[in-house]
Amino acid sequence: RRVGGQVRAVNVEKGMFGIIDGVNSLHDPLIWKVLRSPGEVIFSNILVTEGGHVYWNGMDGECPPKGVNFAGEWFAGKRDGDGKEIPPSHKNARFTFDLHLLDNLDPHLDDPEGVPVAGIIYGARDSDTWVPVEEAFDWEHGIVTKAAALESETTAATLGQEGVRVFNPMSNLDFLSIPIGRYIQDNLDFGAGLVRPPRVFSVNYFLRGQNGEFLNDRADKRVWLKWMELRAHDDVGAIAGPTGLLPRYEDLRRLFKQVLGRDYPIDAYREQFAVRVPESIAKIDRLLKIYSERVLDTPARLFELLSQQRQRLQEARSIHGDRIAPDALN
Numbered sequence: 001r002r003v004g005g006q007v008r009a010v011n012v013e014k015g016m017f018g019i020i021d022g023v024n025s026l027h028d029p030l031i032w033k034v035l036r037s038p039g040e041v042i043f044s045n046i047l048v049t050e051g052g053h054v055y056w057n058g059m060d061g062e063c064p065p066k067g068v069n070f071a072g073e074w075f076a077g078k079r080d081g082d083g084k085e086i087p088p089s090h091k092n093a094r095f096t097f098d099l100h101l102l103d104n105l106d107p108h109l110d111d112p113e114g115v116p117v118a119g120i121i122y123g124a125r126d127s128d129t130w131v132p133v134e135e136a137f138d139w140e141h142g143i144v145t146k147a148a149a150l151e152s153e154t155t156a157a158t159l160g161q162e163g164v165r166v167f168n169p170m171s172n173l174d175f176l177s178i179p180i181g182r183y184i185q186d187n188l189d190f191g192a193g194l195v196r197p198p199r200v201f202s203v204n205y206f207l208r209g210q211n212g213e214f215l216n217d218r219a220d221k222r223v224w225l226k227w228m229e230l231r232a233h234d235d236v237g238a239i240a241g242p243t244g245l246l247p248r249y250e251d252l253r254r255l256f257k258q259v260l261g262r263d264y265p266i267d268a269y270r271e272q273f274a275v276r277v278p279e280s281i282a283k284i285d286r287l288l289k290i291y292s293e294r295v296l297d298t299p300a301r302l303f304e305l306l307s308q309q310r311q312r313l314q315e316a317r318s319i320h321g322d323r324i325a326p327d328a329l330n
Contacts, residue, residue, distance in 0.1 A: 007116070119199045134246055147187065151166060227247050240329065270325040277316065
């Protein structure tokens with residue numbers, strides 16, 4: 001809610017849940033500790049052994065030779081009706097536990113007065129368009145080009161084919177009780193009159209290169225989150241691109257060393273944060289078609305801002321070509 005021109009929020013969650021596939025002591029030490037310590041944890045779609053132990057894909061230790069999982073009685077090498085080997089746990093296997101089991105719990109988690117909100121993050125599973133992290137120019141630009149423009153590719157958690165691009169504004173479409181256009185307008189209006197609106201960011205941990213491989217390690221998100229925190233406190237600058245504000249290489253190089261203890265090559269930066277102009281224009285064209293044909297109460301401001309972004313992309317393309325390295329924009 002808005003309090004004195006500032007956005008404040010309270011936590012509405014009692015616990016947390018997530019995909020357990022690949023969770024281990026190296027990549028997720030805090031979650032790993034909870035999953036392996038006394039306390040109530042709910043597992044789904046993992047392997048359960050005869051002794052009552054659990055195993056999931058990618059965890060520490062050797063896989064048991066047999067047990068019970070989503071396919072029933074399981075043993076190493078078991079295959080399904082199509083001849084494909086059945087893994088110990090499902091790709092969509094999950095965990096759930098109380099937030100208070102975490103060692104890094106914020107002391108203001110249950111503060112009834114809430115905490116100031118400095119930034120809002122909208123995430124997508126996008127293989128070919130969005131950069132790993134980008135900041136909107138302002139509140140309106142963020143609501144339209146980050147939140148209302150969100151598309152995400154389907155995963156094993158969804159019924160049907162994986163990898164299909166799905167329109168899902170604010171990643172909230174399934175939970176809306178009002179028309180989409182009104183919901184977008186409400187979000188635009190919410191920022192009006194704020195002394196310091198929260199910064200709006202987009203994140204994408206699933207960008208792929210030309211060889212089809214992911215361009216980032218799963219731990220890299222810690223760097224993107226740290227960069228957003230620094231931006232929210234005006235502690236680092238940014239590069240203005242046609243679709244938003246991009247991180248500077250020198251800042252990310254320092255953060256990779258501080259947060260992950262490793263180098264960050266300039267070539268990786270240029271590939272990950274290149275503005276992919278044809279893909280970005282195609283995305284805008286898809287959105288304009290969806291909103292003009294399917295969302296009859298779409299605010300006029302959405303069409304204005306998407307069209308302006310399309311024009312910026314075309315102008316940048318005329319100067320730099322189809323793929324623009326971020327440092328070329330500096």
